Amino acid sequence: MLHSDLAAIVGPRWIRHERSELIPFDADALPGYRKLPSLAVFPGTREELVAVVRTLARHNAPFVPRGAGTGLSGGALADNVVLLGLNRLNRIIDIDADNRLAHVEPGVVNARLTRAASPYGLHYAPDPSSQTACTIGGNVAENAGGPHCLKYGVTLNHVAAVNVVLPDGSEIMLGDPYGETDGYDTMGLFVGSEGCFGVATDVWVRLVTLPEAVRTLLADFDSIEAAANAVSRIVASGIVPAALEMMDRATVLAVEASIYAAGYPRDAAAILLCEVDGLEAGLQDDVDTISAICRSAGARDVKLAGTDAERARLWQGRKKAFGAMGRVAPALVVQDAVVPRTKLPQILAAIDEIGRRHNVRVCNVFHAGDGNLHPNIPYDATDPLESERVHAAMKEVMAACISAGGTITGEHGVGLDKLDYMSSLFTDNSLAMMCAVRDVFDPNRRANPGKVVPVHSCREWHATATALA
Amino acid sequence: MTASSFAPLASRAYRAETTADGTAHGRAIMQAIETDTPLRIVGSGTWLHAGRAVGATATLDMRSHSGIVEYVPGDLVLTARAGTTLDEIASATREHFQWLPLDPYGSGASTLGAIFSTASHGPLARGYGRARDIVLGLSAVTGRGEPITVGGRVVKNVAGFDLVRLLVGSWGTLAAITDVSVRLHALPEHDVTLAIPIAPASLSNALKTFGTLRIAPVAVQLLSASLARRVLGDDFGSRSATMPVLLVRLVGNGTRIDAQRERLENEFGSTESVADSVWRVLRESHGYDAAAPERSMPCFRAGNAPSRLGATWQALVDTCGNEAWLDASLHDGIVRCTLSAPRVTDDLLSRLGSHGLSQGMQVIGEVLPPPMFAQLDARRARPLDGALRRAFNPHDILNPGAMPA
Numbered sequence: 001m002l003h004s005d006l007a008a009i010v011g012p013r014w015i016r017h018e019r020s021e022l023i024p025f026d027a028d029a030l031p032g033y034r035k036l037p038s039l040a041v042f043p044g045t046r047e048e049l050v051a052v053v054r055t056l057a058r059h060n061a062p063f064v065p066r067g068a069g070t071g072l073s074g075g076a077l078a079d080n081v082v083l084l085g086l087n088r089l090n091r092i093i094d095i096d097a098d099n100r101l102a103h104v105e106p107g108v109v110n111a112r113l114t115r116a117a118s119p120y121g122l123h124y125a126p127d128p129s130s131q132t133a134c135t136i137g138g139n140v141a142e143n144a145g146g147p148h149c150l151k152y153g154v155t156l157n158h159v160a161a162v163n164v165v166l167p168d169g170s171e172i173m174l175g176d177p178y179g180e181t182d183g184y185d186t187m188g189l190f191v192g193s194e195g196c197f198g199v200a201t202d203v204w205v206r207l208v209t210l211p212e213a214v215r216t217l218l219a220d221f222d223s224i225e226a227a228a229n230a231v232s233r234i235v236a237s238g239i240v241p242a243a244l245e246m247m248d249r250a251t252v253l254a255v256e257a258s259i260y261a262a263g264y265p266r267d268a269a270a271i272l273l274c275e276v277d278g279l280e281a282g283l284q285d286d287v288d289t290i291s292a293i294c295r296s297a298g299a300r301d302v303k304l305a306g307t308d309a310e311r312a313r314l315w316q317g318r319k320k321a322f323g324a325m326g327r328v329a330p331a332l333v334v335q336d337a338v339v340p341r342t343k344l345p346q347i348l349a350a351i352d353e354i355g356r357r358h359n360v361r362v363c364n365v366f367h368a369g370d371g372n373l374h375p376n377i378p379y380d381a382t383d384p385l386e387s388e389r390v391h392a393a394m395k396e397v398m399a400a401c402i403s404a405g406g407t408i409t410g411e412h413g414v415g416l417d418k419l420d421y422m423s424s425l426f427t428d429n430s431l432a433m434m435c436a437v438r439d440v441f442d443p444n445r446r447a448n449p450g451k452v453v454p455v456h457s458c459r460e461w462h463a464t465a466t467a468l469a
Numbered sequence: 470m471t472a473s474s475f476a477p478l479a480s481r482a483y484r485a486e487t488t489a490d491g492t493a494h495g496r497a498i499m500q501a502i503e504t505d506t507p508l509r510i511v512g513s514g515t516w517l518h519a520g521r522a523v524g525a526t527a528t529l530d531m532r533s534h535s536g537i538v539e540y541v542p543g544d545l546v547l548t549a550r551a552g553t554t555l556d557e558i559a560s561a562t563r564e565h566f567q568w569l570p571l572d573p574y575g576s577g578a579s580t581l582g583a584i585f586s587t588a589s590h591g592p593l594a595r596g597y598g599r600a601r602d603i604v605l606g607l608s609a610v611t612g613r614g615e616p617i618t619v620g621g622r623v624v625k626n627v628a629g630f631d632l633v634r635l636l637v638g639s640w641g642t643l644a645a646i647t648d649v650s651v652r653l654h655a656l657p658e659h660d661v662t663l664a665i666p667i668a669p670a671s672l673s674n675a676l677k678t679f680g681t682l683r684i685a686p687v688a689v690q691l692l693s694a695s696l697a698r699r700v701l702g703d704d705f706g707s708r709s710a711t712m713p714v715l716l717v718r719l720v721g722n723g724t725r726i727d728a729q730r731e732r733l734e735n736e737f738g739s740t741e742s743v744a745d746s747v748w749r750v751l752r753e754s755h756g757y758d759a760a761a762p763e764r765s766m767p768c769f770r771a772g773n774a775p776s777r778l779g780a781t782w783q784a785l786v787d788t789c790g791n792e793a794w795l796d797a798s799l800h801d802g803i804v805r806c807t808l809s810a811p812r813v814t815d816d817l818l819s820r821l822g823s824h825g826l827s828q829g830m831q832v833i834g835e836v837l838p839p840p841m842f843a844q845l846d847a848r849r850a851r852p853l854d855g856a857l858r859r860a861f862n863p864h865d866i867l868n869p870g871a872m873p874a
Contacts, residue, residue: 183848183851
């Protein structure tokens with residue numbers, strides 16, 4: 001029996017099978033999707049993890065790997081299949097400061113890695129807003145971003161190697177911590193594969209020198225359009241900010257009413273949080289240039305954070321903004337589309353119009369510097385009429401972003417939530433090749449089944465190859 | 470064994486008419502499948518004799534599939550057909566005070582398709598990322614003859630599985646790249662290159678010290694004395710004829726550059742500003758001479774952890790000595806080695822091979838005649854590579870042999 005075979009590996013304490021014990025794992029950070037696993041297993045060491053995956057293979061059992069469950073696409077939900085929790089594998093195995101490399105288990109919390117690297121004058125740069133809870137393994141699965149990826153890049157740019165246990169139980173090393181990779185960039189392929197290709201047992205990530213100096217500015221504007229224009233001009237100036245975030249009035253009000261209140265001006269139509277970092281010399285020049293750009297774009301005020309505490313407070317308000325939505329209404333839908341930066345003013349105006357027309361409250365808080373939008377709509381999911389309006393509005397928002405030349409997800413992943421949009425973005429051939437690649441890693445389609453690529457896009461290659469012969 | 474043992478080019482050529490959707494290339498590939506004619510994908514021809522020998526009997530010409538498809542300066546994104554050259558991209562972007570900061574070794578006549586198929590990069594990878602970090606999206610035609618489009622034209626994108634990364638560096642063995650979308654940068658306000666001679670005896674310490682300095686150069690290369698003389702000219706060379714030289718490229722506003730220069734001079738003594746054309750001379754020093762293959766200088770790279778760069782460098786100096794131009798990038802511990810005489814002896818090869826292994830170096834061939842390649846190149850196929858190739862290119866019709874099997 002699967003249950004007893006798994007218990008023999010991890011111990012009965014680390015299996016959950018009662019409904020009441022499984023409910024905490026029935027969702028990720030998106031309240032709209034609930035799926036109950038059949039059981040949940042939590043290996044404590046990499047040997048246990050590999051043994052668990054081999055046991056699942058023997059039983060031909062589908063499974064869903066899960067880190068901290070902070071995802072925003074319903075990717076770590078197990079619909080009556082086994083949930084494989086990686087959060088106990090939380091050791092930082094080694095920090096090689098000379099080569100700026102960290103070797104970690106997949107369950108290491110993102111912010112904890114940065115704290116551990118800091119005595120060496122280093123940090124782990126990708127900083128998703130959930131970083132105080134999310135895990136490196138989860139970051140790898142989603143190719144996580146965060147505000148500072150504008151300057152530093154996303155997870156993909158920081159992973160040097162991953163050791164993976166494939167669904168059939170065999171292990172494979174992707175990438176090379178200290179050298180160049182032989183063969184295809186299967187490590188690049190694995191990053192962002194959302195748990196559909198296998199489970200990372202070890203991850204080697206690059207660490208980056210802590211910047212010598214940081215400056216954080218808050219600019220507020222009378223209109224969203226003025227803020228969006230400031231963003232374009234900052235990007236065009238040649239300065240690459242470490243981060244450039246925008247929040248609209250609806251979001252500011254939610255944040256300021258919450259425990260995360262940061263002192264944002266409540267009467268601004270939009271605020272920009274802009275950070276530059278690097279060598280102390282020359283940084284003030286960048287600050288002056290950005291301030292001048294904001295003012296000439298119509299900023300009412302541009303303030304510089306004076307202390308570390310002030311800076312931390314400004315960032316807390318931004319990073320906890322999604323959480324602050326919980327004060328407005330109990331349910332939330334959030335999108336993650338990316339549009340070309342030059343289209344930001346037009347798209348934000350379209351989102352505003354769509355929200356008004358459907359009578360829903362859209363709160364925009366997003367990575368303006370790279371065009372990665374996060375329209376949030378808090379709503380009452382028990383109200384069927386409001387739910388219908390909310391979902392109709394979000395469909396229109398996504399369609400507008402796609403037709404503006406954008407993509408459906410910049411960092412949250414496809415998971416379950418954006419499955420239906422995949423065929424608006426990719427041709428049948430492209431989706432079929434994604435399926436074919438997945439089948440190389442997982443021929444029996446047991447790892448995180450039903451996610452990322454719609455099942456109907458998968459062809460049987462045997463038939464095609466025969467026709468060509 | 471000489472450079473003239475490069476394999477001759479295939480004689481038949483397919484030239485697909487440029488079409489917006491890649492169907493002409495698809496038809497050419499389907500025809501090649503039907504007639505069992507393996508294809509060599511060719512851009513400008515600057516990479517033809519780099520890498521492994523390809524067992525093709527015809528070529529698929531991509532050079533004519535060129536031109537910029539979309540360039541939105543405000544987005545810092547450019548999409549071009551695969552046959553567009555780096556020089557053509559540089560010229561178009563310079564008009565808008567922008568650039569594609571990708572400077573692979575070889576010539577500016579190389580095409581986008583070749584650069585991304587071979588995942589080539591140069592010194593600027595330190596500051597701006599490698600080919601795989603700069604590309605946003607691709608269109609390609611698979612070895613099944615089917616067009617696919619993956620990635621996109623925006624700077625952040627996690628939609629679907631990352632076939633962009635799979636195709637970059639696949640040497641045309643999975644698909645023929647037809648279009649590429651890349652991210653650009655604004656041209657820096659100032660762009661200064663400093664040359665710093667380093668006495669060989671203090672090289673190891675100098676490399677360690679360099680890593681601790683609070684500076685942020687976008688490119689740092691260590692050149693052996695013979696290569697430095699070629700790149701910097703005899704004037705510079707005569708002052709420090711036997712010394713390796715560090716080339717350090719600094720960009721940004723004036724205050725920032727001055728402060729970094731001061732830190733370098735405090736540590737290493739005086740620095741000399743040199744023309745930025747040195748970077749073009751450097752990248753053209755390593756590569757295949759398409760006009761005269763018999764003059765091509767064999768080139769390979771050897772790498773180890775960046776912290777071991779001093780030892781890697783010394784191993785190559787000991788093995789190749791005065792015959793070689795050595796060019797090391799500090800951030801990734803890789804030394805590019807061009808053997809300055811086209812004639813390479815078996816003795817040298819066996820010294821390289823055995824020394825490489827004993828030092829734990831990874832040796833990767835760049836421009837080498839096939840027999841040398843087989844002897845030197847350490848790369849092997851990885852477990853899933855064969856299955857991936859069968860999924861995209863089941864008849865092995867595209868660039869057969871270009872990747873380790």
